Amino acid sequence: MSLSGGAFGGNRGLRPVPPEKGVFPLDHLHQCDLEKKDYLNCLKSSGHQSEKCRQFSKKYLECRMEKNLMARQDMSELGFRKETETNGETSEEKNSKRIEV
Amino acid sequence: MVGGSYAAVPLYRRFCQATGYGGTIQRRESVEEKIARHAKDGTVTEREIAVQFNADVADGMPWKFTPTQREVRVKPGESALAFYTAENRSSTPITGVSTYNVTPMKAAVYFNKIQCFCFEEQRLLPGEQIDMPVFFYIDPEFETDPRMDDINNIILSYTFFKVSED
Numbered sequence: 001m002s003l004s005g006g007a008f009g010g011n012r013g014l015r016p017v018p019p020e021k022g023v024f025p026l027d028h029l030h031q032c033d034l035e036k037k038d039y040l041n042c043l044k045s046s047g048h049q050s051e052k053c054r055q056f057s058k059k060y061l062e063c064r065m066e067k068n069l070m071a072r073q074d075m076s077e078l079g080f081r082k083e084t085e086t087n088g089e090t091s092e093e094k095n096s097k098r099i100e101v
Numbered sequence: 102m103v104g105g106s107y108a109a110v111p112l113y114r115r116f117c118q119a120t121g122y123g124g125t126i127q128r129r130e131s132v133e134e135k136i137a138r139h140a141k142d143g144t145v146t147e148r149e150i151a152v153q154f155n156a157d158v159a160d161g162m163p164w165k166f167t168p169t170q171r172e173v174r175v176k177p178g179e180s181a182l183a184f185y186t187a188e189n190r191s192s193t194p195i196t197g198v199s200t201y202n203v204t205p206m207k208a209a210v211y212f213n214k215i216q217c218f219c220f221e222e223q224r225l226l227p228g229e230q231i232d233m234p235v236f237f238y239i240d241p242e243f244e245t246d247p248r249m250d251d252i253n254n255i256i257l258s259y260t261f262f263k264v265s266e267d
Contacts, residue, residue: 020132020216050182
């Protein structure tokens with residue numbers, strides 16, 4: 001189908017940009033419902049902070065990959081770093097350069 | 102069914118090229134490239150942004166459509182997951198398609214959707230309820246843009262339109 005962009009948000013400024021990796025197939029069989037619930041419950045109990053619930057969102061996406069509801073790839077490419085570099089940063093990481101515009 | 106989401110990518114590349122971004126046709130850095138670059142640079146971000154969610158249906162669209170969580174608090178550079186829930190309350194299968202909007206508009210350029218349910222037609226059977234995920238990423242460059250200094254909230258709004266009924 002073609003979305004010319006005219007009817008959809010054409011008069012709202014920036015044009016809608018499609019998602020990078022395409023569209024998530026819907027989980028019609030509810031195969032990853034448990035992982036989704038775990039993530040959402042975590043959010044509720046941790047002030048809705050994404051960082052605190054990363055392991056649950058990771059599990060949800062991994063579930064999707066297992067059920068062929070998402071293209072498989074290394075989780076680190078999607079921003080899920082290895083457990084070693086987390087909140088307890090070393091001083092060298094704290095002083096790491098920020099982006100200069 | 103892995104082919105499903107992969108097949109969508111060339112279509113969206115064509116879409117991007119047809120509509121361009123800001124009138125240009127060049128391909129922007131992909132989110133994965135940004136993630137890799139910032140991981141290598143050791144980019145640190147500090148500001149917490151509250152991403153909040155709106156859900157709407159167009160007139161005549163008999164779905165209940167709501168955000169599943171009130172908000173997600175995220176730092177730029179952290180990929181994050183959010184859900185919407187949709188339910189077909191009619192007695193016939195309905196196919197819908199959604200579009201989205203990000204406000205404030207000046208922040209929209211930093212809001213990257215890695216993967217979501219939008220742009221493609223979705224068909225729900227009568228009474229079917231489904232969860233619709235959005236996997237997104239706020240560019241770390243948001244934090245160093247002085248125009249974003251006064252922004253602590255970003256609102257992601259989706260609207261579902263009815264395409265057909267069968």
